[in-house]
Amino acid sequence: MGSVTRKPLIAGNWKMNLDHLQAVAFVQKLHWTLKDAGHENDSVEVAVFPPFTDIRTVQTLIDADKIPFALGAQDLSTKDSGAYTGEVSGAFLAKLDARYVIIGHSERREYHGESDDVVAAKVQAALRHGLVPVICVGETAEDLEKFGASAVPAGQLKTALEGVASDADIVVAYEPVWAIGSGQAATPDQAQEVCAKLRAVVAESLGADAAEKTRVLYGGSVKSGNIASFMREPDVDGALVGGASLVVDEFAAIIRYQKHVGV
Ligand code: 13P
16 A cells, blocks of 8 residues: 555545435445444545535534535536626635545536646636645547657656645545546556656656655555555555445445455
């Protein structure tokens, strides 16, 4: 597993799934499942990333029941307020105690044309409001063939980190586009190679201390059956999970990777 100074982060990106009623049922059930299994809350940080419309409900539940999950959003505006119909400000997310915000997910890049510059502006917006950006980078199958695995994600991260202070709290997620929702995860070796390269980019951009403390996650077809093999890699500090984060038992098993696979 990654350095002892970096607490593993298992993050569930729900994408456009679970309405606010389903969200309540899901979060309660996940909490009870982990409790029943004797999961130690402080061994792994758990974060959920519901759709915007669920955030208030999930925040209220987490607060009321003292559920030890961090809350995150899936996107935010580059702007703080104003005439931007349909946008959601980082200021609003911070008020709801969101800690994290996913930025630059490949689905935003692909379906909403988000460029590296927009991603960089969103990273700045998150940091202005005390949110921790989860900066997603990754190569398509075509990029992989043309440039190898790390060139494109490294370039994306370099732009995203322009103007970021060396002591900023950030998370990086390596999500090869070809592995997302395909059932074909990267191999642990591939994930390690790119995550190490991304850590080197953090070192170049923000310095050695930042690189040592920044968590680099792997995402793309993570399941209970492969999580442990990723977590054994020294530069993989957690996972950003899509489909498998929507199934309580499966997500709980991913969170408990140390126990159920005996790492
Ligand atoms: P899957 O786990 O469904 O492959 O999705 C990964 C992802 O995009 C998480 O952000």
